[in-house]
Amino acid sequence: MAYSDRARATYRSELDGIRGAGLFKEERYIRSPQAAAIEVEFPAGADGRRVINFCANNYLGLSSHPEVVAAAHAGLDHRGYGLSSVRFICGTQDIHRELEGRLTEFLGTEDTLLFPSCLDANAGVFEAVLNDQDVMIADRLVHASIVDGMRLCSAMRDTYKHASLEHLEEKLQEHQDKRYRLIITDGVFSMDGDLAPLDGIVALAEKYDAMVFVDESHSSGFIGRTGRGTHEHFGVVGKIDIITTTLGKALGGASGGCVSGRRELVELCRQRARPYLFSNTVAPVIVSGALKVMEIVQGSTERRDKLEANTRFWREGLTRIGLDLKAGDSPIVPVMLYNAKLAQDVARDLFGEGIYVVGFFFPVVAKGQARIRTQLSAAHEREHLERGLAAFEKVGRKYGILGKSRDEIKEMYGL
């Protein structure tokens, strides 16, 4: 037996280390479709509880939308369950190209290629278009999947301070000897909820002959006047060379992602990106649902407008209660608690009040920056938000953190 007692003991001890550090992740079983209110079994084996969900990426409330579900059913009937193939052998249906066309139009790019997920898009794109004569210059808070993708690429890697145009400019000057420079950023940063200064980034890219990559996973569908993304918000549609985004958040929430951008770069991904070449095609049922999502999103701004109003109401409410928030314009609203244990305790107590949120702490965020990340949805009604605010006020009072600054919380609980 190759899996020896020694091997088992080694891995058990690693797991114990994760538990001991308080970093062990446990899944919570949800017994209902994704929605503003869900039924959660936690801890495992407990009776299901009805709670209001403030931690889904279901920004537009389309994850269980009846029209999307119906379109997915129709796709299942007309195009089947699976294709048993990668795209380039016999895994491309007419609807795959139709969805790629819709995304190209929506994102304001030249072409789009679907991937099994945005993680796969990020894993494959850099290696496909850059080589060792180039440099990738990334914001220090980009998503983990971008970091992984950069590791797979032979181009030089460098980083700049989060959202700092000044530091980015220094780096661009430093790398003028390279064949190509690619600036890499998230559109909306998933942990802080702030927006990358894309207008300034594009201006620097033009000044220093660099290309721009933006991951729009936490913005596609709702940031910008018509929800096209961070590039629409900053008025730079058509100036972003590579966009990656996901169908797994606002745009239906199932799975799938894409690389969208300059025609040649997308075509190179089709020829070379390994997660595209060696992984199954996106299932027809997902593509069919996503086509309906695009129709809904492009047909009206009603849902993104409601999300914007919900975000404003929530932010104002939490501020009035006296909680310390990260500033920002997105429906990601982090409540700062700084201390890791405090973040977990507050999240647990909120669950007891019927509010489902999760505490985040190192290594997911920097040390001393523990928080509860709340996320708004167009599926939230005013009543959900009011109940959420009442729960935050009650639990915040219990821990004595209302109206307290970072230093005061640090004084009370340490970092």
Next chain:
Amino acid sequence: MDELRKAILDYVIHEYLEDGDADDVTTTTQLISGGIVDSFSMVSLKRFLEKKYQISIPDRDASPEAFDTVESIAALVERFRKGN
């Protein structure tokens, strides 16, 4: 503090810290295990050292442990300056 340690500390403060956090960092502060510098951003520090001191640090020596404090980084630079 000697010139080498001061140069490394200055670079770390300028490159990795936000304004106002500089006072918290000394030559023995744990940079990587302390969450100040992520291993990914370490690349620019290695390039800075190689350029400034005209040395070449092989990737196998540029470990997160070797780059964890200004002291350990200075020791690494001294080793390669002597031609080891």
